[in-house]
Amino acid sequence: MTKTAAQASAMGQVPAQPTQSHLPGAAVGFQARRRRPGMYALAVALIAAGGGGGFLAYQATGERTPVLAVAHEVNAGDVIKDSDLVEASVSLDPALKPFRAAQRDQVVGKRAAVALVPGALLSRGQVTTRTLVKPGEQLVGIGLKASQMPATRLSPGDRVLVVSAPSDGTQTDTGTSGTESTPKTVSARVVRVGEKQQTTNEQVVDVAVPAEDGPRLAAQAATGDVALVVDAPGDDS
Secondary structure (H helix, E strand, O other): OOHHHHHHHHOOOOOOOOOHHHOOHHHHHHHHHHHHHHHHHHHHHHHHHHHHHHHHHHHHHOOOEEEEEEOOOEOOOOEOOHHHEEEEEEOOOOOOOEOEHHHHHHOOOOEEOOOEOOOOEOEHHHEEOOOOOOOOEEEEEEEEOHHHOOOOOOOOOOEEEEEEOOOOOOOOOEOOOOOEOOOOEEEEEEEEEOOOOOOOOOEEEEEEEEHHHHHHHHHHHHHOOEEEEEOOOOOOO
């Protein structure tokens, strides 16, 4: 018993017990260290749970499939070359039906059913084995300036009328009485629309026409005395 405790006992006082706040620093540190292993275990469990969740998410979304994409622009009706294709690795949606990279041989040599845009995945509906010129038709290329065709953008499959339009403004046909009649027209279907030439401001449009009209239309188109009129949509069968 210390001297202070002995004096307190002699005076009838009970010595005060030391509280936790009066514990030595070493004792406090010891209690803190006793709680840390539990915290470490909790942290390890959280990290493991997070890592497992990330792995499952990667498994669900990280599976990628090599498919074919378009490397260069291909116009509708053109033959698809090997250089027009590039491989891409994507996560496929079940609704998509692109060509797999291993199916390149099934695409090269076929024709584009629609215009193919660089960067787009190549799907089965965009490739065809049929030529856009049907039996009994001929393909005629017509060079047209802006004043000879509508401003509305033409697309493959559009039905048009090719109208004979002499540069001197006279009519191409006259009736038996010598009076003026309506100009000759040829029903056609647009197969391909070329790029506008910067030097001549001319644009070549390939049209499919009945075989009996092909030679005459080609001769007329060579003079530049034709114009294009967009026809009403109709049966393309």
